[in-house]
Amino acid sequence: MLTAIDAVVVGAGLSGLVAARHLQRSGQRVRVLEARTRVGGRMVSMTTPHGAVVDLGGQWGGVSHRRFAALLDELALATYPSHYLGQGVFHWQGRRVVAPLADRFDQSLLFFEPEALGLPSDELAASQGLQRAFAELVARVDPVQPWLTPDAQQLDRLTVAQWTQQHTAIPLAQLPLDWLCRVGGSGGFEPWEASILHLAWTQAVAPQAESPEAWLVRGGAGQVPPLLVDALEAGDPGCVQLGQAVVAISQNAAGVTVATANGRLHQARAAIVAVPPQLRLGISFDPPLPAAHRALLQRSPMGGMAKILAVYERPFWREQGLNGLGIGDRPALDLTADSGPPEGAPAVLASFLAGERALTLGALPAAERRQMILSDLVAYWGPEAGEPLDLIEQPWNAEPWSGGAFTSFVSPGTWTSHARLAAGEQGGPGPAAHGRVAWAGTEVSPRWPGYFEGAIEAGERAAAALQKL
Numbered sequence: 001m002l003t004a005i006d007a008v009v010v011g012a013g014l015s016g017l018v019a020a021r022h023l024q025r026s027g028q029r030v031r032v033l034e035a036r037t038r039v040g041g042r043m044v045s046m047t048t049p050h051g052a053v054v055d056l057g058g059q060w061g062g063v064s065h066r067r068f069a070a071l072l073d074e075l076a077l078a079t080y081p082s083h084y085l086g087q088g089v090f091h092w093q094g095r096r097v098v099a100p101l102a103d104r105f106d107q108s109l110l111f112f113e114p115e116a117l118g119l120p121s122d123e124l125a126a127s128q129g130l131q132r133a134f135a136e137l138v139a140r141v142d143p144v145q146p147w148l149t150p151d152a153q154q155l156d157r158l159t160v161a162q163w164t165q166q167h168t169a170i171p172l173a174q175l176p177l178d179w180l181c182r183v184g185g186s187g188g189f190e191p192w193e194a195s196i197l198h199l200a201w202t203q204a205v206a207p208q209a210e211s212p213e214a215w216l217v218r219g220g221a222g223q224v225p226p227l228l229v230d231a232l233e234a235g236d237p238g239c240v241q242l243g244q245a246v247v248a249i250s251q252n253a254a255g256v257t258v259a260t261a262n263g264r265l266h267q268a269r270a271a272i273v274a275v276p277p278q279l280r281l282g283i284s285f286d287p288p289l290p291a292a293h294r295a296l297l298q299r300s301p302m303g304g305m306a307k308i309l310a311v312y313e314r315p316f317w318r319e320q321g322l323n324g325l326g327i328g329d330r331p332a333l334d335l336t337a338d339s340g341p342p343e344g345a346p347a348v349l350a351s352f353l354a355g356e357r358a359l360t361l362g363a364l365p366a367a368e369r370r371q372m373i374l375s376d377l378v379a380y381w382g383p384e385a386g387e388p389l390d391l392i393e394q395p396w397n398a399e400p401w402s403g404g405a406f407t408s409f410v411s412p413g414t415w416t417s418h419a420r421l422a423a424g425e426q427g428g429p430g431p432a433a434h435g436r437v438a439w440a441g442t443e444v445s446p447r448w449p450g451y452f453e454g455a456i457e458a459g460e461r462a463a464a465a466l467q468k469l
């Protein structure tokens with residue numbers, strides 16, 4: 001079957017749906033092809049057996065996430081502030097410390113008031129010194145063309161672990177950067193898997209200091225994609241098609257032909273591919289992608305990430321003056337965060353098995369892994385944390401149409417070689433468009449890549465680029 005439309009959008013995640021919405025609003029006929037039998041990709045909610053709605057993928061919005069906030073307004077979805085009232089728990093080398101949060105992330109030790117942690121002053125000084133050195137590096141990074149950063153090549157060949165070790169051997173000093181690699185918003189990688197240039201770039205374009213975990217969507221962020229689909233379908237019934245894995249895109253001067261695994265062909269003037277970078281490798285392009293682009297994709301793995309959601313009868317930690325923010329060196333959970341609304345129900349602690357742990361702990365028998373997770377929840381929040389009503393695990397690396405989470409990273413040396421070549425002279429940070437095929441997906445956004453905000457910006461940009469073709 002051959003169908004004729006203006007544009008095909010590959011992937012019905014937030015980015016693809018936003019791109020489709022823009023194109024449809026400008027009067028174009030769009031077809032969205034989605035491999036899964038659901039929409040939303042990494043933006044998806046579920047209702048737990050005890051009736052709590054939780055986000056299995058992304059959940060937070062940030063102080064400067066204006067596009068995401070505006071979209072929610074348009075969709076009439078409400079938000080509430082993340083619960084940071086009260087003290088958090090810092091777990092370090094077997095010691096549990098209840099401590100207040102700092103006013104500013106960049107003056108904190110991973111959100112905490114450093115002086116309140118009762119840590120040796122020489123270790124704190126080393127930690128603050130390393131954070132200052134990293135902040136200076138972040139300020140020097142070229143956000144659009146990271147390969148133009150002073151000393152880029154050297155910084156791109158040095159892993160985060162090597163760079164921190166060059167500065168200090170004190171484990172506490174290394175913790176903040178290790179943590180940013182694993183569970184910072186661009187995370188999911190280990191400090192030996194990416195370069196210090198890559199980590200500095202993630203903070204230049206998506207700064208933790210701008211509080212990206214400031215608020216949540218009432219009823220779950222996962223409501224957004226189905227609402228976007230409803231609006232698209234109202235304008236053009238049947239325009240979003242599920243179970244349609246795109247396997248090939250060919251193009252000539254007249255337009256593109258997009259083929260799906262089940263043998264359907266869609267002809268259009270142009271296409272937007274809004275899938276995570278590595279999944280682009282599963283699509284056969286004719287003419288083929290430039291070699292540098294393919295090499296870049298081969299060096300752009302998705303992070304290791306399983307999301308854990310523990311649902312409780314009540315937010316018992318709040319009753320003890322605690323805010324649910326737990327950070328430390330526990331064997332399973334680097335982070336826990338209260339994700340419930342101000343009124344307390346549902347009471348939810350969100351946490352992650354991040355980086356290598358997503359896979360090593362993911363390979364353990366389920367009962368053993370559950371025991372480790374519960375033991376860490378108890379270490380942070382006391383015995384009541386060991387008895388959640390529901391304990392949900394969402395292993396993102398096991399999802400073939402995501403491949404991991406939160407987002408992709410690049411292996412050392414990639415920014416200054418293949419990424420530079422794939423972007424072309426004037427471009428960056430993402431690869432250049434491929435003729436009539438434009439790229440979307442959060443990973444190609446110049447700002448907030450890896451986040452909802454970046455997914456929206458990338459979708460908008462791709463739609464604008466297509467209209468110029």
Ligand SMILES: Cc1cc2nc3c(=O)[nH]c(=O)nc-3n(C[C@H](O)[C@H](O)[C@H](O)COP(=O)(O)OP(=O)(O)OC[C@H]3O[C@@H](n4cnc5c(N)ncnc54)[C@H](O)[C@@H]3O)c2cc1C
Binds near residue numbers: 061402451
């Ligand atoms: C556990 C977790 C926590 C996160 N936390 C946050 C957070 O708190 N705040 C935040 O802002 N962001 C967060 N994120 C990131 C956020 O979810 C993503 O940045 C965003 O949802 C990405 O949207 P996207 O459309 O770019 O990609 P995706 O959501 O990955 O969408 C891509 C779509 O393409 C489809 N697809 C892939 N290949 C093909 C193919 N060949 N043919 C057809 N379809 C295909 C996929 O099935 C998918 O639906 C989190 C993500 C995860 C997983």
